[in-house]
Amino acid sequence: MLNEEIPAAQLAELDPQAPVVRMAPRLAQFAAVARLEHVTRAAELLGMPQPTLSRAIARLEGELGVALLTREGRTVRLTRAGHLLLGSVERALGELERGVRTVRAEADPAAGRVAFGFLHTMGTDAVPALLRGFRDDYPRVRFQLVQDYVAAMLERLRAGELDLCLVSPLPDDPQLTARSLDEQVLHLVVPADHRLAGRRRIRLAEVAQEPFVALGHGYGLRQITDDFCAQAGFAPRIAFEGEEAETLRGLVAAGLGVALLPPGTVPRPGVVDLTVTAPRTRRAIGLAWVTGRPLTAPVEAFREFVLSRQGRLLDHG
Incomplete structure (x- = not known):
């Protein structure tokens, strides 16, 4: 069923925003034409044939039921409806651009972000020592640190709110991968x-x-x-x-x-x-992450660093 194409009418019933979602590529193409006021130049900027872009704009106008552009020789001008739509499209594209910049910043190998959860009892010595050692090689990587009880941390790990968790006991869950790092006497x-x-x-x-x-x-x-x-x-x-x-x-x-x-x-x-x-009375302390979930470069680097501390996690010197 997942591979079958859902009819447009049925898709609209499932999601009232579906028509807008289908229009999204053409809305971005319309914005490029509107900014440059020239279809051929916009096509070159977008890396697509000019006839294909012209058909896309015509299809968008047909779906909306209004003219967005008027042709004046080789240039185009926005109609009143075009001006109204362009403002909304540019605001939406601006939000998307900010989102893309944020995501790229998160994945930056040198200055990305790691969301790291850990036990309260690890927060005084073990975790600060890990962070200090890691930042000797990655001084610009940013951390979001979360201290919570194990069940809550693992739930946030599964939900994608955390990248890695330092936990005890180690979870027995096929969704998660855990590696034992050290044992602590109780x-x-x-x-x-x-x-x-x-x-x-x-x-x-x-x-x-x-x-x-x-x-x-x-x-x-x-x-x-x-x-x-x-x-x-x-x-x-x-x-x-x-x-x-x-x-x-x-x-x-x-x-x-x-x-x-x-x-x-x-x-x-x-x-x-x-x-x-x-x-x-000893407890195993280990590192957990979601099985099969791709990790960004900074998260991968930190995971490998923590795993390299196997047997020395509680050595804070």
Whole structure:
């Protein structure tokens, strides 16, 4: 069905703007003739035979039911209807030209734009280090940076709003391609006065009855927390939900629960990080993009740079 030609009447019913869409090439050709006031010169500018251009203008006039041009020897003049139409056509062409310039600027290998999404917990050290390293070679490339929870970022990736995402866990989705870059240890964080605070290592099952503080549903770290607790044989009793790992540390310090968290960006008094021996609480961090979607030159360059950091993503030196 996709390869069958849709009758014009049916197309008009599906889309009231369809006749205008079909006229679009002829409207641009009309604008060229109107600007130059000469059909032959306009044909040369457009790279098409003069008789073909003349027929196109005549067809446009027939579709509109009005004369747009009057012939005066070798030149043409706009009719009143032609003047009215030209203003609208030139405004539309101006918008299109701006759009084309914007798209070309986005794809400029040296100064294009990359829309990059990443985990909140990567925003303090890992992502700034990536950007600094990349811009040593591409100093003019621009970035749109988005921090969000994993489900929202992946949805924006599929929709084309983002080019690349740094995520955990890695998505299991045929629409997306993901490459693992590094593993990050997750510690059990407890209050400094907790009964287990003097320990260095712990099995996760030992806190099965403790209240947990965690990120909300949709965050990758929340999914990972739930999965590790399930492996340890229990469902965590969530006392408080937050949106930032450092906020959760503050809640732990206040004695409101325990949490599975990556290493803190700065030492926080009032909490102790314990190594979990069972299960092995590590999360894979990787880069995701839409399978088969063409990437602009700057996005491709940044993707290759990030992939080259495999095994060193969390090395911020």
